Amino acid sequence: MVRTTGCADLIARVSGWSTEPTYTRQVTEDGASGGFQSIGQTHAETLVRTTLAPDRGTASLLIHGPTGAGKGAFATDVIALLMCEATDPGARPCNECRSCRLARAGTHPDLVIGSPGAWQEARSTGESTVAAARRWLADASGAPISGTRRVVLVEQLERAGEDIQNVLLKALEEPTPRHLYLLLSDEPSRLLPTIRSRVQSVRIGPLPRGTLVALLMDLDRLPEEQALALARLSGGLAGRARRFAQRPEWLDWRRTTQTELLALLTRGWADRMAAARELIEQASRLTPRSPTADVAPDEPEAVRVPASAQRAAALAVTDAWIDLGRDLLVSAAGHPDQAASRELFADLEQTGRRIGAPALTAVLGVLDTVRDGIESNANPRLALEAAMLTWPRVAVEQP
Numbered sequence: 001m002v003r004t005t006g007c008a009d010l011i012a013r014v015s016g017w018s019t020e021p022t023y024t025r026q027v028t029e030d031g032a033s034g035g036f037q038s039i040g041q042t043h044a045e046t047l048v049r050t051t052l053a054p055d056r057g058t059a060s061l062l063i064h065g066p067t068g069a070g071k072g073a074f075a076t077d078v079i080a081l082l083m084c085e086a087t088d089p090g091a092r093p094c095n096e097c098r099s100c101r102l103a104r105a106g107t108h109p110d111l112v113i114g115s116p117g118a119w120q121e122a123r124s125t126g127e128s129t130v131a132a133a134r135r136w137l138a139d140a141s142g143a144p145i146s147g148t149r150r151v152v153l154v155e156q157l158e159r160a161g162e163d164i165q166n167v168l169l170k171a172l173e174e175p176t177p178r179h180l181y182l183l184l185s186d187e188p189s190r191l192l193p194t195i196r197s198r199v200q201s202v203r204i205g206p207l208p209r210g211t212l213v214a215l216l217m218d219l220d221r222l223p224e225e226q227a228l229a230l231a232r233l234s235g236g237l238a239g240r241a242r243r244f245a246q247r248p249e250w251l252d253w254r255r256t257t258q259t260e261l262l263a264l265l266t267r268g269w270a271d272r273m274a275a276a277r278e279l280i281e282q283a284s285r286l287t288p289r290s291p292t293a294d295v296a297p298d299e300p301e302a303v304r305v306p307a308s309a310q311r312a313a314a315l316a317v318t319d320a321w322i323d324l325g326r327d328l329l330v331s332a333a334g335h336p337d338q339a340a341s342r343e344l345f346a347d348l349e350q351t352g353r354r355i356g357a358p359a360l361t362a363v364l365g366v367l368d369t370v371r372d373g374i375e376s377n378a379n380p381r382l383a384l385e386a387a388m389l390t391w392p393r394v395a396v397e398q399p
């Protein structure tokens, strides 16, 4: 028997917000549930189910949307849908059969996962990343092992250069019924138009605030007030909101980091350079690291943080920084109500106006470039130091 844990009543109580699409979760008596587990992506799910209908021939999908929107969770739903053994296609994914469980664990023998980062690491001596990508794709295009179709998942495709994208394009140009390509990207604008024209594009976007609030209250058992605060802070991005809900220490870290960045507006270069290093260290304490991870060789012993953890930490700092910059920008532009962190920082609007919208727009451009640099292997500390140089200087107001 299926019961529905509806949250429409909760949504209705959150006045002024969209109540569509409503959020419902199907739960069977033994606690297992069938269907997609991503919440609020009804349109994307319908599009995928239509595109992948058996009578539609072969198709490749590009799942895209901002970082933290829940692309990974949605891709897992699609993989389970494709792998599920339920006889009734309408009941897929059942989330109970062996294939569903393996698909959700990422260990299904017919699931192949690659990314530009993984290809770079998989290079043999003297081999280029393009050659490694070509080798990986040749392996991936082998025959299915346990079922009738292989799912080839490529993550972070925007990090692939044009030459690698061209290698992938060849595979997309020769589709076979035995392979389905699933591409994931934060920034589809950085993909070749020829790739984009070969795939069905599926956008995973922010959720209506009421939907996300209801989701956080139900799945993460948050009180309404906290769920509201998280929904606002995460800009409606479900993946990001749920990460905050599951690791509340990240929220404290984010507030501390943004407070420090605001304070740095009035400080000199020496303080800023020291802060770049401290911010990475503080964030890396929250980033899980493996004991065998690589260590950046140019760091003194006392601050040795594995390079992969440094990169993840610097990306987290940059994201918090970009969010703060956006909040200052919308406040400066006369819309302080749209600032996610307006409840945390009382003088956000005043500070935003003093810096001015043109300077804030320029800073956000630099921060985007810095973020790209860190993702494509720039030294994380040097990248943050470069960002510190463009962070505006605001004179301390005399009392």
Ligand SMILES: [Zn+2]
Binding pocket: 083, 084, 085, 086, 092, 093, 094, 095, 096, 097, 098, 099, 100
């Ligand atoms: Zn199944």
